[in-house]
Amino acid sequence: MTRLSSPDAPTEAPDQAADETEEAPAVDELRDGVVARLAELLGDGLVEHHVAAGQDMWIRVTSDAWAVTAETLRNVLGARYFCFLSAIDWKPSPFGRYLDAEVDTIVHGATAKEPEPQQTGVTGGEARFQVLARVANVRDHWGITIKADATPDDAPRVPTWTRVYAGADWHEREAWEMFGITFEGHPHLRHIYLPSEFEGYPLRKDFPLISRMVKPWPGIVDVEPMPTVDEPEGDTPPAAENAPDGGDPE
């Protein structure tokens, strides 16, 4: 006969927690299988891969294999659903984070900060620009993010995907307009959002965000010292402390 007031309850909880922590690094057979098949099909084209078990997967291919990867994914692995195509500029912004007051000094002519070293994210990369795309298999319920380096840095180019996924057309136009990446073989690379006379590539990190330059980070206003109430003598106006350039108030 079971006892109603059994002392099982406190011992159960740690067990469950231990089970959950053990389950976390579980193998993801579905995604591992897809990546293994891709490695087999692409050969040297596949540079790196990363599987977050139960969540997502990434592969990085050489830029020569970029178009072949799309064909393989669509025709062999059944990833018929095209999700998006875009790019990343891995160069650290030369304007800082726009968060701190140092930014304002850069704008007003002082020396620039030491640029941070360039580092890339999941599955790495060597070049400044990386194209990334995502496709999904709607029957087996998996999605995959594909990356490729777009070289050289001053005129990045990769082959087009429009022959495989018709929907890549607009996405490539957007990536071309925003990052300046040429998609070789795209039927008509023209502006999609910006006026046709627009110069520059807005989503590149070295394209300044003018609105932030003329107006400092709004968060800074919050952390300015509040006017003190416990100093009633009015010899020095409180503005003198807060003057940004230490200028003489009188």
Place this chain on the structure above:
Amino acid sequence: MTAVSDRQKLQYIAAQASDARLNVELETEGMTLNLGPQHPATHGTLRIVARLDGEQVVHAEPIMGYMHRGYEKIVEVRTYAQVTTLINRIDWLGSFANEVPFILAAERLMGIEPPKRATWIRTLLFEMARIANIGLFLGEMGLQVGAVTPAFYAFRDREFVLNQIEAVTGGRFHPNFDRIGGVKDDLPKGWIDETRAVMDRMRDFCDEMEELLMGSEIFQARCRGIGVIPADVALQFGLSGANLRASGVDWDIRRDGNHGLLAYDDLDFSVWTHPDGDSFARFWVRLQEVREATKLVDQLLDGMPSGPIMAKVPRIIKVPAGEAFVSTENPLGEMGYYIVSKGDLVPFRVKIRSASFNNVSVVPWVLRGVYVPDIITILGSLYFILGDIDR
């Protein structure tokens, strides 16, 4: 002065008629029709330049960018908490649904798991945003084919849903309610019963729409077999949501992806598909989706768990370095955010994958060869919101 005889007149008319016939055979010079940027069917400012041959469209090219706000650039100088304010404005009819995938992606990077009640409130508001958004579509679709009454009905009944959303979040259109680690506030007192009554009302509204529109001969004539998108084309162009399911593809991220992120695993609901792929199918699937959403809301209200609504989150949110893509089944389709973080206060790069951008990219394909009045019904049935195209 010599009067023109009847015979001469007849000869002249005959000559003109034969010229006209000849012109038809020789393919007359085409005409360019400019639709928009301001047009009731465009939900914003989408311009379509259509090249016509007679009554038929030879080539149609949508021109966007009238509303491009550069969110992907601005987000790089906003902290994670500030981003939700911006992305509320992407799809403005179902704003709350825009916040959810971003917060989910940030939470995945931070390794935070929100409490169960927060997840359920999120799912609840998510579904209510869907009802408000697609409910309006049902009426507007009537407007596209010339029936004005359904639009008024839709505006009237959508208001009840918006009132409920407002009662929780404080905002009719831009709730800005989702937080990393949970939601901002709990549900107000008495809200659950009121919402149940509103859901009953919305089900009546769906029946009303069905009787008003789907039984109508004019509606059928204007929508059946118009703007057919086969499943393979829909997949290639990345159509998502009801547009994809109307082409017969059984794919819903609520059911098939994101397990454990929202409360859908615990709920019982059907995913509706239609094999036809025409304007009518898209309308029909959306109508079923609203019905399904009202049932989902009822289930969420019944099973709402108790407990906290916020997880323990640091005061200053720094997201660890990494990359994550999370997408959800928004009213318009798949909406996702690819976040690249470098462990800073601000994201390094955010790619916004919005549903309408892909849904509209099929327009040049699907408008080829259709008649001019059908442009409007096809655009209406694809159902896009300009804020969702021009991010």
